[in-house]
Amino acid sequence: MTEQSGTGCPVHGRGGGCPVSPRAASFDPFAESFLADPAAALEWSRNEEPVFFSPELGYWVVTRYEDVKAVFRDNVTFSPSIALERVVPPSEEAMATLKRYDYAMNRTLVNEDEPAHMERRRALMAHFLPENLAAKEDMIRRLTREKVDAFVDSGRVDLVEAMLWEIPLTVALHFLGVPKEDMDALKEFSVAHTVNTWGRPSPEQQLKVADAVGRFWQYAGRVLDKMRAEPDGEGWMHFAIRKNAEMPEVVTDSYLHSMMMAIIVAGHETTSLASANAVKLLLSNPLVWERICKDPALIPNAVEECLRLEGSQMAWRRKATRDTEIAGVVIPKDAKLLIVSASANHDPRHFENGDLFDIYRDSAVEHLTFGYGSHQCMGKNFARLEMRIFIEELSRRLPHMRLVEGQTFTYLPNLAFRGPQRLLVEWDPAQNPERSDPALAGRTVSFPVGAPSSKEIARSMRVAEIGDAARGVKLIRLEDPDGLPLPAWTPGAHIDLLVGDFSRKYSLCGSPSDPGYTIAVLREQDGRGGSRFIHETLKPGTMVRIRGPKNYFRLEEQAPRHILIAGGIGITPILAMADRLKALGRDYVLHYCGRARETMAFLDRVARDHGAHTVLHVSSEGGRADLETIVKGWSPDTRIHACGPERLLDQLGLLCGDLPEGSYKCEAFTTGLDGMVHADDTAFEVDLADSELTLTVPAGRTLLETVRAAGIDVPSDCEEGLCGSCEVGVLDGAIDHRDKVLSAAERAEGKRMMACCSRAAGKKLRLAL
Known part of the structure; x- marks a missing residue:
């Protein structure tokens, strides 16, 4: 922690220990500035103090990507048990009000510890798999079109009120199998539940909220009783009721009532707010909106980028079960953590140009808005599907829609959910494209369920x-x-x-x-x-x-000394590296190899800008490079970067094989393999440690395809074993490596593999997924 005077943090003896910095002491997640832009409000923390204690909140706040992901990954050290705990302890009057309604909210999937959590999750997750969600598309599109039909000629509307609140709620109720009743009452109940759990209500508000939460509890109980009387009913809750009969020790009676109440909120509020955030962000960037209107194929990744930059889930809470550390900061047992995914999603250490809104970003799917690991949102692909349909319908039918100028965006004060309470948009109905082309209103663009592949971007x-x-x-x-x-x-x-x-x-x-x-x-x-x-x-x-x-061939520019080797057209990345090293004043030598001067690109610029640092090796002039001698120029403070023909890189790989890990880097654009799946492949089993799932990878399918089919998001790019973007950690098992990314030492270590091409060398692997 920063050594400045201030309130003590509770590391040693609850009140002693390291001081709290002024910024940490003044942190207020309920402030308007934080709710308007949580990532900007915590930029100072990401840069200077990524883990800090907030005396005002009583929580440790975690703001960087890798740290937030690490907390999500370890559900034993960082228990989710406080995820639904009230931020403000209820008053005696509020507790008495809840008691009158027999309120007895129990654990749900969100705040349950292991092993009970995964036992229930495995039993109940089938409905959420991508293959089972595709059938919902027609229903979502029909509801969306009905709402757009109702206001398309009005010229001005509040999108939250007109469609973005009600459709996700209707869809959630349909998915659950819950009859659609009083929509306004459900909205009141949902807001009350959010304020009660994640907000900071005043004593007067607590009584009003407690009354609404109590009525919500009783409503959920009545619906559950009604559904129990329909044993053959459709929907996820009917499925859960049947599971309750099959395995009552796993899906318990108390769990059903609590989950009925929680899922109505979780199943629609996050999607509603995320959709409002996404439309607001897109319309705030007219050139991006115009691009999407012209090319709806961009929508799936645009949704991921919106979820990254402006997700509806700001933060989650965890509780330390033992003394531990995060980023070198001591976290005591029983400490409460606020892990801010809205900040982590902007972290430039993970996302290059992290604050830039780029709908072509191939790593957008790595956002933490849905969480990570075994507690990752089960309904994430449902939310994606709804958001894609909303944006596609609006962009096709109202491409000239714009934000109403001068409007003030307000957000419900709470620690978890974020989205504008109103979203006013306007357009000129006379310019509606369907007036000249009526068929436009009924056109359909379908999107595959699940995370977008970078090949589609x-x-x-x-x-x-x-x-x-x-x-x-x-x-x-x-x-x-x-x-x-x-x-x-x-x-x-x-x-x-x-x-x-x-x-x-x-x-x-x-x-x-x-x-x-x-x-x-x-x-x-x-x-x-x-x-x-x-x-x-x-x-x-x-x-x-x-x-x-x-960039999978990144220059390690901090090293004091560099040997750059370019063969033929491989000069292109190497020249950019030389330019950078020259600007930094580093010690470097550029070896440029080619057959003849007239075929060597940028030769004049190399001589002009790097002449004193350049050694030319021109074969037609008898100047073939002696690679062995060049590599002998290596010293412990040196990095070697090379790009060129495969034969050159193979030779260098052999010559650098005994150098310390990281001393040599090269770029290859081909693996030399005939496809990722071989005729003699056999099936193997994978244990996913973070997700607590066991899957079988068939002979004719890749590991990447298999885990995605199970709803696990794994980023990828080339899917040829060249780029390294689909790397996964290996905890146990032998690997059949088929990539061009890992060095011989990394392969021998056996701690990582490329999911797009590599397989198990035996019968089983245990992976950090």
């Missing part, structure tokens, strides 16, 4: 300029056609260029500060045709699509 770009970097090498500069800001990139980054039927990876060159992206494309006569197609087809003004930028 592509950014539209325009060729701004084409030049020659060397004989047979085209220099191509790309720009956004609408002037949409592009994500910044770092040396070693690349993009996937999608042209015609071809997808090829090209390293970014030029300066990261330049507007647009520049790549160099070598025409490969013996290649698969992609480079020839690019050389012969692209012209200034041509529209192309790209994925990225992504």
Whole structure:
């Protein structure tokens, strides 16, 4: 903790120990500034004090991505038992009010410890699997269209009141099998439950809230009794009632009543608020909204980016079951934790350009809005499906919709849920596109259930300029056609260029500060045709699509000394690295290998900007590189980075094999494997430690496909074993490695694998998933 005077934190003896910094002492999660933008309000914490004690709240606050995820992962050390505990202890009068209603809220899936939690979760999760949610799409779309039909010609509406509250509630009730009754009463009950559990009501408000919560409890009980009388009823609660009869020791009577009340809130309020946040964010960025209106295929990843930047779940609470540490800060036993996912989702240590709203971000799915691990939200794919349909219907039918200027957005003061209570939008009904094309109102765009694949994410770009970097090498500069800001990139980054039927990876060159992206494309006569197609087809003004930028070949710029090795067109990422090292004043040498000077791209610029640091190895002039001698120039403070032909990289891999881990990095764009699944593959079993599930990976399916089918989100990019984005931790078991990411030492260690291609070398693996 920061050594400044202030209130003591309760590390030693409850009140002694390290002082609390002024910012920590003044932290107020109920303040308007925090509710309006929790990530911005906690930027100071992410940068300076990622774990701090709040005397006002009585909680330890955790704000960085890796720390929040680590707390989610360890449900033994960090118990979820206080997740539904009242932030403000109820007054005697409020408790008396609840007692009159026989209120007896018990544990639910949200706040239950192991092993009871996973026993119940396994018994009740089937309805939430992606394959079982797809059938709900038609119902959600029908409800959405009915609501949009009702206001499409009005020109102005509060979207929360008009659709974003009621549809998720109706869908939740339908999913549960609960009859739709008094919608206004349910809304009152839900708000009261939120304020009662996560809010800070005044003594007067406590009585009113307690009365509403008590009535909610009795309502849930009446509905449950009615459903018990219908043993063959449909819906998740009917399923739970039958499970109660089959396994009463797992799905208990008291659990059913408590879950009936909790799921009505959890099943709709988070989706309602997340949808309002998403529409507000999209309309606040008109160029992004326009892009989505033109291309609905962008909607699934746009939803993930909205959930990352403006999720409805701000934070969760946990309780330490033993003395422990988080990021080097001592956390005492019984300490209460507020783990702020809204802050973690902006952490630049995990998300490059973390505050940038980028609907093309390939890592957006890694957000923690749904939690992580065994307590991750079971209804996450239901929420995704609803949000996608809402945005698709609105963007197709009202592309000219905009936020009403001057409106003030207000948020219900509480620690958990966040979303505007009103969302006023307006448009000119005379410009409704369906007036000229009535069929537009009935068109449908379907989306697969589950997290989007990065292969579905592509950014539209325009060729701004084409030049020659060397004989047979085209220099191509790309720009956004609408002037949409592009994500910044770092040396070693690349993009996937999608042209015609071809997808090829090209390293970014030029300066990261330049507007647009520049790549160099070598025409490969013996290649698969992609480079020839690019050389012969692209012209200034041509529209192309790209994925990225992504950086799996990151420069370790903090090292004092560097050996850079480029072979042929491999100069593109290496030159960007040399530029960066020169700007930092680091000691570096650039070895540039090529067949002939006229085929070596950027040769003049290399000589001009890095001449004193450059060694040319030109084969036609008898200057073939002696790689063994180059590698002998390594010292413990040196990093070697190389990019070039596969033969060059294979030689370097052998020569650097005995160097300490991390000393040598290279970039490869092919694995040399014929597919991720082999004819002689056999099935194997995986234990997912964080999710507490056991799955079987069949012979004809990858590990990545199998875990996704079980509702476990695993990021991926190339799905060819090249990029490392689908890496998962291995806790036990032998691995059949098929990637080009891990070094020989990392493979021998056996602690990680690429889910897209690698498999078990035996019958079973235990994974940190």
